[in-house]
Amino acid sequence: MLQRMATVETGDDVYGEDPSINKLERRMADLCEKEDSLFCTTGTLSNQLGLRSLLTVPPYSVVCDEACHVNVYEASGLAYLSRAQTITIAASNDKYITVDEIKKKIVVDDGDVHCAPTRVISLENTINGVVSIFTYLEPCFLTCGLIV
Incomplete structure (x- = not known):
């Protein structure tokens, strides 16, 4: 897991530049049949x-x-x-x-x-x-x- 974390592509989520978060939010929105979703860290x-x-x-x-x-x-x-x-x-x-x-x-x-x-x-x-x-x-x- 640490190796994956060290090599994964990241970006600034505030500006919508984190591809991992964008993918997760899109997947959840689709699963819930909603327009969009929001990843919360806690x-x-x-x-x-x-x-x-x-x-x-x-x-x-x-x-x-x-x-x-x-x-x-x-x-x-x-x-x-x-x-x-x-x-x-x-x-x-x-x-x-x-x-x-x-x-x-x-x-x-x-x-x-x-x-x-x-x-x-x-x-x-x-x-x-x-x-x-x-x-x-x-x-x-x-x-x-x-x-x-």
Whole structure:
């Protein structure tokens, strides 16, 4: 791997001059049937860009597991960059949050200026090595109507 890294053609990604990154972004855009894609060098950058793109006009809240990265780590990026608050859930099964736990924490936009309505449910795989079961959480996507 080190030999390959030392010999691969590179360029300045800021100016779109890195052929490896360009190829990766094109491949991902094609796979996802999107116009374009963006390579992010860290999970933190990916999380913050994704959340910011969904939280366009504050105030909003994000429901998440209390142990997830956007709540515990990432230097309060969610509050600082997106002006959103987290509404956290302690997983009662000590593994992953459930649909019922999520539904109880959602803040509905009822026009009250004192509230931050839930705009995003942030689910992370893995948290402390535990994989959330997507098929178990899928009904939440359908009934909450919050995931874009």
